[in-house]
Amino acid sequence: MTTAAATHGLTALFRALRSPHDKSRRNVPLPAGPAVTPELPASLRDGAARGQAGSAAAVVFDRVSLAFDEQVVLRDISFEIPRGAMRILLGDSGAGKSVLLKLILGLLRPDSGAIYVHGQRIDGMAERDLLKVRSEIGMLFQENAIFDSLTVDENVGYRLYEETDTPRAVVRARVEEVLTFVGLQSFIDVMPATLSGGERRRVGIARAMASRPALLLFDDPTTGLDPIIAATVDHEIVKLRDLQHVTSLVVTHQIRDAYYIATHQAVQRDNRVTIVTADDQTAAQTEFMVLHEGRIRFHGPAHELLASRDRYLQEFLFKTLPPW
Ligand SMILES: Nc1ncnc2c1ncn2[C@@H]1O[C@H](COP(=O)(O)OP(=O)(O)OP(=O)(O)O)[C@@H](O)[C@H]1O
């Protein structure tokens, strides 16, 4: 890869997404040393006792709080995402959804509380150790973050081309594979500027999954897309959950898309993948969390959310679900 953008790369992008504000106190890499607590506390280690699959959940927030100066964004938030599960995070604009994702990536550090990713405590982790944690996470950025000066191939294979010793032919084959997964295999050598908004978003999904991360974070994957194109993005997210069994956290304020993702499932027969309506039991496995005024106001499956008698939730749903 020869362009200037390539020399900056995703690592630089992660760095650029750090706070430009006065959060430096919390966001500078901590000094190297025994800051890492490698083990979960016993209360979180016993997955069975907590009704969760596996001994270490993919993500655990244990009483996490974060404020920017006077503005408290998260207040004592606790939740966990079992491996292979999907959580959909809803909330008004400014509720703290992207901040929560940045905490998972270690791009922001909490004021208090503990954050575990794949069993490792990351809230006090040194930057060089965080790189390893991040290599297991694929992120679809709210801002898309596609490099316009690189081809689709170079964008999608970025991490593998730049940050691993994997032979180029092997990376190219993986790029073809993930582009096929999102239905864009014929676009491999084009420049992103020629793509539609929905296609760019799907390139972003292909890039997020290219290095086979165990955890995928989607920040507002369908905002700004028309409903037909948004549905194609929803399908990719459903396919990743049901066919690749990746743990995922989908942040959105598009309740229509969130509901669609929760109530549909991908089925593969021979080489054909179809998206069908999920039965109630399957749909209930995708849980929703609603962030409001720094707290998780609701946590549960779609049908409970829709039936909620909570005033705020009813108004939130009324604003965003048909009939308008
Ligand atoms: N680095 C930062 N420094 C100071 N304030 C910040 C920083 N990042 C986020 N905030 C503030 O924290 C709040 C939550 O921001 P966040 O980006 O998480 O919102 P969001 O829920 O993702 O909203 P949207 O749906 O519009 O994307 C906002 O008020 C935002 O201005």
Ligand SMILES: [Mg+2]
């Ligand atoms: Mg956001």
